[in-house]
Amino acid sequence: MSRILIIAEHDGKTLNPATAKCLRCAQQLGGEVSIAVLGSQVAGIAAEAARLSGVARVLLVDNAANAHPLAALQAPQLAQLAAGFTHVLGPSTTFGKDLLPRVAALLDAPMLSDIMAVESPARFKRPIYAGNAIITVEVDAPVIVATVRIASFDAADSAGTAVVETITLATPAVTHTRLVDVSVQKADRPDLQTAKRVVSGGRALGSAENFSLVYALAESIGAGVGASRAAVDSGYAPNDLQVGQTGKIIAPELYIAVGISGAIQHMTGIKDARTIVAINKDPDAPIFEAADIGLVGDLFELLPQLTAAFQSRASK
Numbered sequence: 001m002s003r004i005l006i007i008a009e010h011d012g013k014t015l016n017p018a019t020a021k022c023l024r025c026a027q028q029l030g031g032e033v034s035i036a037v038l039g040s041q042v043a044g045i046a047a048e049a050a051r052l053s054g055v056a057r058v059l060l061v062d063n064a065a066n067a068h069p070l071a072a073l074q075a076p077q078l079a080q081l082a083a084g085f086t087h088v089l090g091p092s093t094t095f096g097k098d099l100l101p102r103v104a105a106l107l108d109a110p111m112l113s114d115i116m117a118v119e120s121p122a123r124f125k126r127p128i129y130a131g132n133a134i135i136t137v138e139v140d141a142p143v144i145v146a147t148v149r150i151a152s153f154d155a156a157d158s159a160g161t162a163v164v165e166t167i168t169l170a171t172p173a174v175t176h177t178r179l180v181d182v183s184v185q186k187a188d189r190p191d192l193q194t195a196k197r198v199v200s201g202g203r204a205l206g207s208a209e210n211f212s213l214v215y216a217l218a219e220s221i222g223a224g225v226g227a228s229r230a231a232v233d234s235g236y237a238p239n240d241l242q243v244g245q246t247g248k249i250i251a252p253e254l255y256i257a258v259g260i261s262g263a264i265q266h267m268t269g270i271k272d273a274r275t276i277v278a279i280n281k282d283p284d285a286p287i288f289e290a291a292d293i294g295l296v297g298d299l300f301e302l303l304p305q306l307t308a309a310f311q312s313r314a315s316k
């Protein structure tokens with residue numbers, strides 16, 4: 001029987017929905033699922049994890065040293081917790097991609113990235129070539145460490161009553177890495193990776209000032225904000241908003257791409273989006289091949305009109 005350990009992603013206050021999506025993947029493996037919650041004063045998060053359906057145990061490591069999710073510090077702790085487990089899973093987010101490969105190295109276990117489907121406890125599907133092909137891989141090892149492509153799984157629901165076990169681990173003596181500073185973007189809008197609606201802007205915005213048109217449209221419909229790499233590289237939007245192969249992989253119900261051409265590296269980040277709306281002045285832009293709804297026109301005319309229309313609907 002598989003024994004699966006999921007590392008919880010959280011911000012110190014609430015559990016990130018990515019954890020419930022990892023759980024759905026774990027449920028498809030079959031077996032017993034535990035969730036590890038590492039943090040400082042995170043009993044509330046452990047309780048939240050315990051409410052997820054189908055979880056047997058929550059392993060709570062509550063330690064002031066874990067106040068920030070420093071991968072170099074958390075990996076040795078997770079490696080200790082992993083004893084006796086057949087699978088160690090985490091989300092394929094910035095957090096998981098930083099942490100899980102270190103755990104695999106410490107356990108001398110194979111690292112599998114971006115599980116998008118489970119065929120058996122040892123056989124998985126994952127994307128390759130920027131999502132242009134899907135490969136089936138079989139892993140023959142006593143422990144498999146893997147990241148889960150959260151855009152490929154629905155969140156497990158919250159009808160569980162798991163036991164929370166508090167575990168004390170010695171704080172690893174990590175000298176090569178220390179936390180210097182945390183700079184958090186103002187988070188008054190939905191998180192890009194879990195938002196149901198996302199508005200993204202591309203190079204066509206032309207400046208950081210003009211990018212405020214994207215923020216305004218997003219705000220009018222309660223959406224998260226994303227950006228193409230060209231917009232990020234040009235300094236119009238911060239790096240953590242980048243959507244695509246080298247950015248975030250997202251699966252919103254609605255994705256509005258504004259002034260984005262639709263390069264393959266961008267599209268790989270939104271291939272699981274339910275409805276794609278493209279706004280582009282070039283009727284031959286590749287984005288229109290993937291879009292469900294296309295608006296051909298100048299974004300500087302269309303965006304203020306759309307924003308005003310949504311705002312007036314919201315005020316009625």
Ligand SMILES: Cc1cc2nc3c(=O)[nH]c(=O)nc-3n(C[C@H](O)[C@H](O)[C@H](O)COP(=O)(O)OP(=O)(O)OC[C@H]3O[C@@H](n4cnc5c(N)ncnc54)[C@H](O)[C@@H]3O)c2cc1C
Binds near residue numbers: 245246247
């Ligand atoms: C290894 C690698 C990894 C990459 N990873 C990523 C990634 O993760 N994410 C990503 O996005 N890209 C990525 N890229 C870059 C990608 O190839 C494209 O260069 C990038 O996506 C282009 O961004 P864009 O669509 O904003 O810009 P452009 O390709 O310049 O497109 C701008 C679009 O805006 C339209 N437009 C211009 N003016 C207006 C207007 N006034 N109104 C309406 N429309 C207008 C144009 O018709 C055009 O279609 C990667 C590239 C490489 C090589």
